[in-house]
Amino acid sequence: MVKINEDLQRERDKCSFNITELTTLIDGGPDKTEARKERENILISRNDDLSAIPEEYLSHKEKYENAVKNSVILFGLVRKMQEDGKTSVSNYRDVVSALLGSSTTRDGSPLGLHYIMFMPAILNQGSEEQQAQWLPRAWVSNIIGSYAQTELGHGTFIRGLETTATYDPYTQEFVLNTPTLTSYKWWPGGLGHTVNYCIVVAQLYTKGQCHGIHSFIVQVRDEETHEPLPGIKVGDIGAKLGLNAVNNGFLGLDNVRIPRTQMLMKHAQVLENGTYVKSKNSKLNYGAMVFVRVVIVFDMVNYLSKAATIAVRYSAVRRQCHMKEGEPETQILDYMTQRHKLFIAIAATHALRITAYQLWDTFNAVTEELGGGNLDRLPELHALACCLKAVSTADTASYVERCRLACGGHGYMHSSNLPLTYGLVTAACTYEGENTVLLLQTARFLVKTWQNVDTIKLTPTVVYLKTTREAGFSGKWENSVECIIKGFQIVAMKKISLSVSHMQKRISSGMSIEDAWNITSVQLVGAAEAHCRVIILQTFYDGINKVSNTLSPALREVLQQLVELYSVYWAIQKIGDLLQCVSISESDLESLHSWYENILVQLRPNAVGLVDAFDIRDDMLQSTLGAYDGRVYERLMEEALKSPLNAEPVNHTFHKYLKPFMQGKL
């Protein structure tokens, strides 16, 4: 049996709550924990077959080839689960999320987009007949697809996409073209060499008229030979900061013909004679993006829990300097600055998880309403998904980077798995809608809401705008979570109202609406972020309160501390905003800081227990620093010895370059 590092064991011995109770709460119940573990067991049992060479030493091509091999094993499980009746639409997110979060797809998977976007796009935008035609084969991976929207020239401005799909009524086909270099599709995951189909987003032309962007199913490679089909130019876009196994690709289309029935026609249709039938709302075509923005929040929770586990366990094992002379060297977790770096990551994992579930429920409820023809809550869902995707990815990227820095030099090693994790989360700040652009979408919704706050029925997430405006901040500031939430609501309300009034002043002084919007846009982004912080804080607070009386007192206490930590951390981060909007005295400020310090002290004995409760197996954590046994130094050395440079005692460059150089001959 492997010996557990003594410091780590001591941490576990002093944990005040039942770790299994928290794990079960995180999973959503004992049955869910069991199902997760069962899935992980299957995954791990298949891992034996995988290459032993650490991924970081492989070339770009080898990384791809390895990823295909591993992904096939991994996603073969979806097929197996499907055959065994273990997958359904309701647990699809859990299953795919577990697979993508697993060790074998450490730097992304070239098959990921098939599950994350190709199938959801057909589900979301395809008619019932199209779903019946395409999904059964896609579900068992007989065909593999990607989602090709972004072009070399445009990612954000999708109305400006240049790819065209022109309807030919004589053959009842669409003819697809990428007429310029900038219209080449660029970025789609798996498109380079993996998929044989993809959803292509293109400007629809019929009867000489352009009807804006629509989605089309296009076959790009032969199902047997995998050769690109005539008129298709396809390839890999090259090496990136991260996600190097994903095989992001480019695609050029030259008069590629597809049957009429391959335009996704749930919302809008082209009839046989070329007549265009409009969708109830053109933005329904953007549904696949909304879905992915929602699941990205879950994905952030996966990465953040991994980073926090690695950094907290390492901080319990690592000793550096003497806090007091004569005592043993200090566990770095004992330094308050270290707790300040790390505990927020633990709290945020819970805050984002609870918020992700809330968003998921809203997404499902609104999707059901859309199915019944009710589009009322679509703008709210869009605004919510945009800001939560933006804030969760930006925050996670910054927390993960803190975790990496908190591990000092060893955090810089690939074998810690923190650099790769950072590469994955920072990508999410850009894909599926660049974060600033998404916050401006939320701002657009907030501005409209504010301008009509007295006349429209406010949707649940913005009711606070009216109530805080009416109530103001009555009463004295007190250091409580409730007061911080109220303070944040006032900050958001004031930022929105100020942005609107600044814009209105500019418009009244003769500026165009567009210029006024642009000049005010830094404030607008701030307002959208502030709104999002209200949502996360309130959802976290409500979520923990809701389950509180089902929990043991010890767990209730520690979760309450995490809610406090999260609130007070963000209050301190945003103290400038609070001071501008709410009256906080100097002594309030002092006690806010003392409160924060107290929570860091209170949480200290439970830090390792809290990350253990995330229950991430070593095979999935893949970190020399974060393994359960805490054998940090042994693992660092074992991994270093796997460096290909260590395979031979003398590298040939010594004789070729170094020696002649040292002898003055070069």
Ligand SMILES: CCCCCCCCCCCCCCCCCC(=O)SCCNC(=O)CCNC(=O)[C@H](O)C(C)(C)COP(=O)(O)OP(=O)(O)OC[C@H]1O[C@@H](n2cnc3c(N)ncnc32)[C@H](O)[C@@H]1OP(=O)(O)O
């Ligand atoms: C499957 C299980 C998974 C399990 C979990 C596993 C975890 C997976 C994690 C994910 C890994 C992901 C891998 C990577 C994937 C990356 C894929 C991509 O990037 S793909 C590429 C992603 N690319 C991008 O994301 C591109 C980003 N760009 C865009 O989305 C758009 O260009 C835009 C939204 C910015 C503007 O659009 P534009 O048409 O110019 O609109 P205007 O501004 O003129 O506003 C007009 C009105 O429309 C309204 N409205 C707008 N949108 C929506 C909506 N969706 N709805 C409703 N309404 C919407 C708007 O509010 C406004 O309303 P109003 O005020 O008039 O009332």
Ligand SMILES: Cc1cc2nc3c(=O)[nH]c(=O)nc-3n(C[C@H](O)[C@H](O)[C@H](O)COP(=O)(O)OP(=O)(O)OC[C@H]3O[C@@H](n4cnc5c(N)ncnc54)[C@H](O)[C@@H]3O)c2cc1C
């Ligand atoms: C790892 C990764 C995977 C991806 N996978 C896919 C995929 O599978 N399929 C796919 O189709 N696409 C994919 N993408 C593309 C991705 O969706 C786009 O990169 C993203 O939407 C941003 O668009 P852009 O690159 O055009 O950025 P740009 O819009 O050019 O952004 C550059 C800067 O301009 C600013 N900006 C742009 N417009 C505005 C505005 N209106 N107001 C204010 N500021 C603005 C932005 O804030 C940003 O600072 C992927 C991208 C990455 C990085």
